[in-house]
Structures are given as structure tokens and as C-alpha cells.
Amino acid sequence: MENKFYAKDGLFKSLSFISALVIVLICIAMFTVLFIFSYPAIKQFGVIHFILSDAWNPVKKIFGGAGAIYGTIVTTVLSLIFAIPTSLGIAVFITQICPHSLKKYFSNAIELLASIPSIIYGMWGLFTLAPIMRNYIEPFLQKVFLPIPVIKYLFQGTPLGIDLLTSGLILSIMIIPFISSIARDTFELVPKELKESAYAMGATKWEMIKDVIFPYSKVGVLSGIIIATGRALGETMAVAFVLGNDHNIHLSLLKSSTTISVTLANEFTEADFRLYLSSLFYLAFILFIMSFTALGLAKFLLKRIKK
Amino acid sequence: MNLVKKRKVKNIIALSVSVFAAIIGLFWLVFILSSVLVKGISSINLSLFLNDPAPPGIPGGGLRCAFVGQAIITVIATVIGVPIGIFGGTFLAEYGRNKKYTAVISSLADMMTSFPSIVVGVFVYTIMVRPMGHFNGYAGAVALAIIMIPIIVRTTEETLKLIPWEVREAAFALGAPYYKVIKDIVYRSAITGLFTGILLAVARVAVETAPLLFTSFNNSFLTLNPNQPMPSLTVTIYQYAMGPYKEWHKLAWGASFVIVLFVLVLSILGRWIISKRYGSE
Amino acid sequence: MNEILIEVRNLSFYYGENRVLKDISMGVSKNMVTALIGPSGCGKTTFLRCFNRMHDLYKGNRYEGEIIYNGENILRAHDLIKLRSKIGMVFQRPTPFPMSIFDNVAYGLKLKGIKKRSEIEAIVEKSLMEAALWDEVKDKLNSPATSLSGGQQQRLVIARTLAVEPDIILFDEPTSALDPIATSKIEDLIKHLKDITTVLIVTHNMQQAARISEYTAFMFRGELIEFDKTENIFTNPKEELTEKYITGRFG
DSSP, rough: OOOHHHHHHHHHHHHHEEEHHHHHHHHHHHHHHHHHHHHHHHHHHSSSHHHHHEEEEETTTTEHHHHHHHHHHHHHHHHHHHHHHHHOOOOOOOOSEEEEEEEEHHHHHHHHHSSHHHHHHHHHHHIHHHIIIIIIHHHHHHHHHHTTTTTGGGSSOOSSOOOOHHHHHHHHHHHHHHHHHHHHHHHHHSSSOOOHHHHHOOOOOHHHHOOOOOOOHHHHHHHHHHHHHHHHHHOOOHHHHOOOOOOSOOOOTSOOOHHHHHHHHHHHGGSSSHHHHHHHHHHHHHHHHHHHHHHHHHHHHHHHOOO | OOHHHHHHHHHHHHHHHHHHHHHHHHHHHHHHHHHHHHHHHHHHHHHHHHSSSOOOOOSSOOHHHHHHHHHHHHHHHHHHHHHHHHHHHHHHTTTTOOOOOHHHHHHHHHHTSSSOHHHHHHIIIIIIIIIHOOOOHHHHHHHHHHHHHHHHHHHHHHHHTSSSSHHHHHHHHHTOOHHHIIIIIIHHHHHHHHHHHHHHHHHHHTTOOHHHTTTTTTOSOOOOTSSSSSOOOOHHHOOOHSOHHHHHHHHHHHHHHHHHHHHHHHHHHHHHHHHHTTTOO | OOOOEEEEEEEEEEETTEEEEEEEEEETTTSSEEEEEHHHHHHHHHHHHHTTTGGGGGGEEEEEEEEETTEEEEEGGSSSSHHHHEEEEEEEEEEOSSSSSHHHHHHHHHTTOOOHHHHHHHHHHHHHHHTTOHHTTTTTTTTTTTSSHHHHHHHHEEHHHHHHHHHHHHHHHHHTTSSSHHHHHHHHHHHHHHSSSSSEEEEEEEEHHHHHEEEEEEETTEEEEEEEHHHHHSSSSSSSSHHHHTTTTOO
């Protein structure tokens, strides 16, 4: 009887160990596979040159990733610019202003934004948001900014609604719940005594938030922002609908562009020769590294807070 | 006096900005949901569920094949992903709880939950579609399972860690082997949490698009054989929405409606279970 | 009359480099209640958990010396599952398993491989009676164990332990989480348990030791200071430390 127990326990333990190992194996396998398949393109175009060149020409068999990398970074930065203030405002509202009875419902509602599938963001972006951007928002922005020197370069071109600005806006909606929920959680961690002593010195609520809560929770908020960055970098569907697929780099936010993930979505099944496919793998590899770095950094910061 | 007034004004402005941000957040949620619901509900009819796609211009087409394909892919993904996820999470929380590499695996799993899903699609394309020579439903299911596993590993680990150690010790003290302690005591105590974790993971992958683009691909026929390219709702929405035909757009909205409803129901159900089980404590 | 069930010889125990039990020797008498007392952190719980090798669940622990039971050294036992089925344990807080009252008591029997329903039913009833819980639960054996009160849960855990007929039951402050009425019920129960088994109990409460035990061991900073009949310890202690502790002039 006992022998059977030990054998079964050994089996159970091995099974669970192997399952945990699957996580590691997947990561290693992904890295290896992406690297091997992008090697021909790495050899052909090098690292620096591939990252800096925006020549993406399947006909001439010349590939450079700069267009896709530029689009990835610009949409991500735009989304952060829109999302960070909104998310912090939401977190402040939930932790400091919202009546206690509504707190839970409001938090849940914001987190629902995270469970809406990205394909829905894409659909909505293409059919609902893009026309609004095209007909109202972007002409308005042009009216305001075109007379201003330098800034005007960001708003040139015919407003189409299918562009970097719309993509950044949609991404920002998607990442708001990530930043706001981590910000909310770290705001809640601020010791009550600290807040009370700020009030005791005669601080207003805003001064308490600005001078006590924000400094105290900056690392947590930062890690939330980085996680959101990781999300935004790799998001495909929400952007694929509203960004077009243009590998050329334009300064204007009202021009269509592409991101690494959108390029993959559009061209991966069409790549009909080895170097083309390998260049796409190269892009995927770069995206892998970018996300891995961002998410690893966030993880590291979060670990540090817990200590 | 003037300074105090200025500070008070600043306070009111700052707090109003925060309220405004909260309203923006809610506004987006309501805006997105209502436009999907409004545009989608008019496309909901029986033929959406019962008919296969008709050629453009011919009315009465539906997305039966995509519903079926999506269901098959999701079920296979669940069958692969749930056992590995539960076992893996069990290792992290139980057998391996004191080992240093456990923390590394746990962090890795955490990072993978935010990983670009399109890269998973590229990866599975390479290891399955290329060797097999054609797009197929199994590859789509594996891609979804890869996304599902780290999610379930993490929720399982967190849930099991909530079960007090004393209960395990009591079972050990009776002479139970560890696997029985886990099976009879730990899993039973944690069943609600485990179930919710699975529910949310399934809800998340069932509506993924990007990992399916290069794995299960798409077609417009009803197929029950996962060894062939399989249509899915999400990929179909993508193709139809980008297509030029009004009927296609209508179908895409109908499918979107169904997907949003599915996700809303599952995530509200999940949250409700969690708050019922753990909220009162 | 005074047969020794378990003999501890020169036991030392280490948490990593930390020696937390120092050279303890004593005997646990069969069918008696032996109490372990001492200030918190004195090592009494650590000592108790050596008897069923509970420390083996965690890393970096080491035993030295011997605990002789049935002619064998517990500390060298390879089959912990068998060992633990003969040495029962009841914890500070009630530990009902997430199953019905009946299944809780039957759990150890199923581990032993007993499958016959009638046999299991008989033992469950007997054990619940021995744990003085039968009358309170006989009509709701299929209710979840968590529906019981704290004191009832603790008696259920005792019944669960009794069901596998252990040679000895280790109690780790079993009443520290209970109210006075539930406590007195458990104390009565423990006094009666010596008719069917042996009891080794850690208690934080000196009066409790005086009320229920035949032998008492006083521990301090990992050492066994004095071990004697309970009445001697409480009326005529030989060591100054013991006297200080039981008269409350400690620290």
C-alpha cells in the first residue's frame, strides 16, 4: 500500500514539474526559433542597418525594419501620453474621491475595458472612431496646430482617420485599465498615518495626493506603465484596422503607418520567398526582445516594491 | 488668506480633473459597448448561426462554420492548456515552493501573460504549420493553449497559496502522501478559485485573433476536422471588416456582438464568483 | 503500569545552523497524558513536531539523537506515511478538511485502504463517540465540516485522528483558539483519551497542564529543565527555573 503511495506521489510530482517546465521551454523555444529563422535576414541586412533603414521592398528584395519599428514606438508613445494622465486620474478618483459603496463597481467597470477583445477595439476603431476622427477631431486639430511652427509638421496631410493618432488613441483605451489598476493598488498601500499627518499639517486633499501619495507610489506606477508599454508594443488587431500598412516614415501623426505586429498580420502569409519571410521573423524577434525587456523591467520593479 | 484661497482653488481644479478622467474612462467603456450592441443587434438573426457564408451579394449568409470552428479550437486549447496550467501552478505552489528557480518560472509565466500574441502565432506557425505543410485547427489550438497556460499557472499558484498550511500539515499528520493532500485537501479547498481562473483564461483566449492568423487560418466552409484550416469568428471578423461588402460588415458586427456578450458574461460571472467566495472575508 | 511508549534520547534539532533543541532525553509513558510547558519560543512545539517528523516538510532542518518507538528510531524511519498513520496530531487551530463530517473522519481510513462501507461507518461512529461529538453530529454527517463551531471542529479533528487508532496523539496547544466552554470540553476529552491511546500535549496554559496531565516536562530555551510527575512539578519543583515559571515570576 505505502509503496503505491510513494510511486503515485512521484508520478504526480514529475507531472507537475514537467508542466511548470513547459513555461520555460516555451520561452526558450520561442527565442531559438525566432532567432534561427531570422538569421538569414540578420546576415543579409545586419542589425544597425536593418533597424535604421525604412526600405521595405519585396520586389527589390530589400528589407529594413525602421518603418515598422517607428510606427510601433510612435503608437506606443502616443498611447502612453493619452493613457497615463487618464489612468492616474482614475486611480485618484477610485482611491480618494469615489464613495465607498461605488468603488467596487467603478473599478470593475474600468477593468472591463481590459476584457474587451482587441478585435472589437479594431472593429469599433474602424467603423466608429475613425469616421469621427476624420470628420471632426482631425480637421479641428489641423485648424488649431497648422498655424503653429514646428508643431504643424505633426498634423499635416489629409485627415483620413486611418493613422497613427487614431491608433494611439485606441491603444490608450486598451492600456488604461492596466495602469489604473496597478496605480490604484499602490495608492492603497500608502500608510494611513502618512496621509493623516499631511492633513494634520493643513494640507488640502490635492496637496496630500501630490506630496504623499504620488512620491510614495511612484515605483509601482512606473511598473504599471511599463507593463502597459509591453502590451501596447505587441498589440495587433486593435491597430491593424486603423493604421493602414505603410512602411514609409512620415512625421505627421495623421498619416498611415505600420507596426511590427501589423506588418506580421498583413504580410506573414504572403511572404513568398525566404528572405522576405526571414525579414518578418527578424521583426518578430525584435518585438519579442522589446516586450521581454519591458515586461522583465516591470517585474523587477514590482519585486523591489514588495521587498 | 489669499494663499489659502489659491490652494483651495487648486485643490478643486485637481480633483475635478480626476473626476473628469474617471468620466472619460467610463465614457470609452459605454461608447464601445453601446456601439457594438447597437450595430450588432440588428445583425443578430437565426441565419447568422445556422447558415454558412454566402457569396457576396446573395442575402442570408451566416457564420455557422466560424462559430463551430472557434468552438472546436477553443475546446482543444482548453483540453491542452488546463491540465498543464493546473499542474504547473501546483508545482510552483506546492512541490517547488521553496526552490529558487520556482520564483523565476513564476515571473516568467507572469511576463508571458502580457506577451504579444502575434509572436506566439509566428512561433506555432514555425513549429507546426510548416512541418505539417498546411494551416490547421490543431496549430490554432496550440497557439491559444500557449497563451492560456501561463495565465492558469499564475491563477492556480496564487489560489493554492491562499490555502492555509495548517490544513496540509493536518493531512500529512494523518499519513497522507503529498499528492493525496493536494488532490483531496488543497484542490477541494481551492476549487472556486481554480474554476474562476480557468473561466477567465478561456474567456481571454477564446476571443484572440492574432495567434490564429497564421495557424488555423480561415476558410468559409463548415469543417469538423481540426487537421484542416479552420474558420474562426475572430479571424472572420477581421477579414469581413476589411472587406468591401456591406453584408460582410453586417455579419462582422453580428459576430462582434456575440463575442462581446460572451466575454462580458464570462468576466462578470468570474468576478461575481470571486466576490462571493472571497469578498466577504 | 508505567510502560514507556516512546523514549527520547539526546535529541537535538537544528534549523539550519541554529540549534533549537539541546540534548533532550525523556520517556513518554503509555496510556498517560504528558504535558510540555514553557515560555513561548522555548522549543516545545518544535520538540512535539519531531515525533511525527513534521519538520521534514521544510528544508534545512536536521535532527540528532534518537526517538525510540517500537524498538526503532523515528528519526531514521524511511516510511513517513506509515509513521504518521501511527502517530496522530491535532493542531492549534481546527483543521477540518473541505469535505463532509463523515468524510473527514473516514479520510484516514481510506488512506489505509479500507474500502468496506460498513466497516468505515462503524469506525466513524465509534471515533465520533470517543471524541464526544457523536450526539451533536449524528443527524448531519453529510453536512460540510466547516458548518461546525470551532470547538466542534476541534473535536472532529480529534475523531479523525482517533479513527486510524494511533498509538499516540500529539496535541499542539489544541485549545488556544477556543472559548472557555469549548476548552473545558476538549480537556475532559483528553483526560478520557488515555484509556485508548497516549497523549503528548503542548500547552501554553500551566493550569491546563496541571488539570489534565500525569507527567509534565518544563522546557526553557531549547533545553528540558525538569521532567517529573505533574504533581511534583507544580507542588515541589526541584529546579529554580521551574519554580519561577510556575509561580509566574518569570522574566
